[in-house]
Amino acid sequence: TVLADMMGALAVSIKQRPIRVELDIEADLDMDSYPGPLGEALANLFDNCLVHAFDGEHGGTIKVGARRRGLDAVALSIADDGAGIAPCNLARVYDPFFTTRLGSGGSGLGLHIAHNIVTGVLGGRIELNSQVGKGSDFTLLLPLVAPRAGAVA
Numbered sequence: 831t832v833l834a835d836m837m838g839a840l841a842v843s844i845k846q847r848p849i850r851v852e853l854d855i856e857a858d859l860d861m862d863s864y865p866g867p868l869g870e871a872l873a874n875l876f877d878n879c880l881v882h883a884f885d886g887e888h889g890g891t892i893k894v895g896a897r898r899r900g901l902d903a904v905a906l907s908i909a910d911d912g913a914g915i916a917p918c919n920l921a922r923v924y925d926p927f928f929t930t931r932l933g934s935g936g937s938g939l940g941l942h943i944a945h946n947i948v949t950g951v952l953g954g955r956i957e958l959n960s961q962v963g964k965g966s967d968f969t970l971l972l973p974l975v976a977p978r979a980g981a982v983a
Contacts, residue, residue: 848889883912909967
């Protein structure tokens with residue numbers, strides 16, 4: 831429900847662009863987590879696709895998926911078929927203020943914020959697979975039950 835609602839709101843940002851969004855969410859997938867921070871992390875990943883994967887008038891597809899992973903986790907992915915990330919930049923994408931779009935709309939904070947939310951509040955991790963010219967896939971591996979706020983790991 832959170833993903834579907836969020837995608838409806840984000841669809842406004844692609845209304846005038848040749849970008850298609852596909853949802854592939856496993857039925858009956860329930861989490862006991864923090865929908866606000868989860869939505870913020872996903873929105874930052876989605877915005878990253880819009881700014882970096884599909885430059886200007888170029889279009890493509892963003893796929894948003896969610897699948898159960900084992901008994902106690904979920905894999906949430908945002909993948910695009912856009913520009914991809916240069917290998918020399920892969921190790922720095924989560925660094926604060928690192929951007930390849932400085933001066934043209936990129937602050938270098940979106941992926942940093944998403945990473946901190948996923949690894950902190952949500953108790954998970956992010957996997958990134960990318961190939962130049964073929965796109966990027968950010969997969970959030972999250973526990974079905976988020977850690978309690980303030981709990982020490």
